[in-house]
Amino acid sequence: MPIDLRSLLVPVAAVAIGAPLTVAYAADQTVPGAGNATAAATAAGSPRVVQAERFLVAQAQRIRDRALRTQTLDILSSRVCIRHRIGRASAAAKDQVVQQLLDAGLVTADAAAAIPGGLRAGVFPPVLQETSTCPQLPQPFRSAPGSVFGGHHSYPGGLPIHEANNDRADVALAETYRQSYGAPSETGEPRDPRDPRLFIDEDVIIAAPIWHDWAKAIVFQWNADGSEFAELSFGGNGTSDDFGRPGDSRTPGHHILGLAEAMVRELPPELVITQASAHAAPTLGLEYRVVNWLRAAAIIADLDPEAAGYLVRDASGRLRLPPLRQLGEVDLLAAGQTNLLAEYTIHNLSDGDVIYSAPAVAQVQVLLTGIAPRFGYDAADTARYNNKFRNVVLSQLSAERLLVLYSAGGLDAVEGEVKALRRRGVL
Secondary structure, three states, X not given: OOOOHHHHOOOHHHHOOOOOOOOOOOOOOOOOOOOHHHHHHHHHOXXXXXXXXXXXXXXXXOOOOHHXXXXXXXXXXXXXXXXHHOOOOOHHHHHHHHHHHHHOOOOOHHHHHHOOOHHHHXXXXXXXXXXXXXXXXXXXXXXXXXXXXXXXXXXXOHHHHHHHHHHHHXXXXXXXXXXXXXXXXXXXXXXXXXXXXXXOOHHHHHHHHHHHHOOHHHHOOEOOOOXXXXXXXXXXXXXXXXXXXXXXXXXEHHHHHHHHHHHHOOOOHHHHHHHHOOOOOOOOOOHHHHHHHHHHHHHHHOOOOOOOOOOEEOOOOOEEOOOOOOOOOOOOHHHOXXXXXXXXXXXXXXXXXXXXXXXXXXXXXXXXXXXXXXHOOOOOOHHHHHHHXXXXXXXXXXXXXXXXXXHHHHHHHHHHHHHHHHHOOOO
């Protein structure tokens, strides 16, 4: 059975036994996060975060297609324009989009309760220079976390660290496919792992992990106490999303906002559908999820997904994924199938780090609260603890590293890493 990664994107630390985690969401998510600047400073001081960001830029520079390379480098820049937000500054313009999503069954009215500021704030998190022709990120890409507070990579700089890991995994998985399924020799050993007939688009493999999570810099802003904004899940109604049959295609909002940005920039269907496959590959009966995410993104991007080539209709009138790269000898769509690109599944698998990184944060938070008094911090003093200790330690070291060290060396190994930060003057 396919793994539903969305179930791992919740703040699992909140249920860890004995975890004194306090999550204080913003009272108003219609204005930029009051803690964005503090998080930016924390991330800028982490060699681990800086290295991850530089790696992503270097990867983007490897993209051969000039247009895709230019666009990918642009979203990693500090002055990137958020294209899908141009002309959407007014409440009326935002409400029109929200109503379209409601009418299409791609969000439900009761979802508003989870977001301070309601559906409008969930679909359109606050950005800087919103009324200009170049709306800006509310925080640097570098300082964004990887998920909701208490979830995977939920610390300043968690986003570039998460993306760098996923990009490495995507490239490695593509190479694994070439090694496993390339033309074999008579002895059974791979003879030509770069078999030209076994085409896997390296540009798509490199770019998809960067594009997939990029919008987290918009969604996961920082509160003054070092916690994060809440995130709206949409892209379905949660009950009848499988072409009217029972199904749930709701997904965290960053996923859809990133797709909207890619669509506005007219990125090719191969890339956009691969990007959309991060949370569910369109296999084993899950094509409807990817279709619905593309539908929602197209509404936000204000374009026709069929005219743009992101979706097609089958003989029954259903929206389906387009038959990309088919030679035309067999009409798979007429037979109820779609032409699945290997890139879709490879990218989906590369996003699976959350299986370890989500519980890593949950467990390490327990360890950090236990040793915090030895360094002069009290988890009950939420703002000071989060901003000066928790977020700094995780940004510098990562939860994954600390949990691996704990598994081998116990609490002494974790405390030793934190002591090293103090000796360097980081804490």
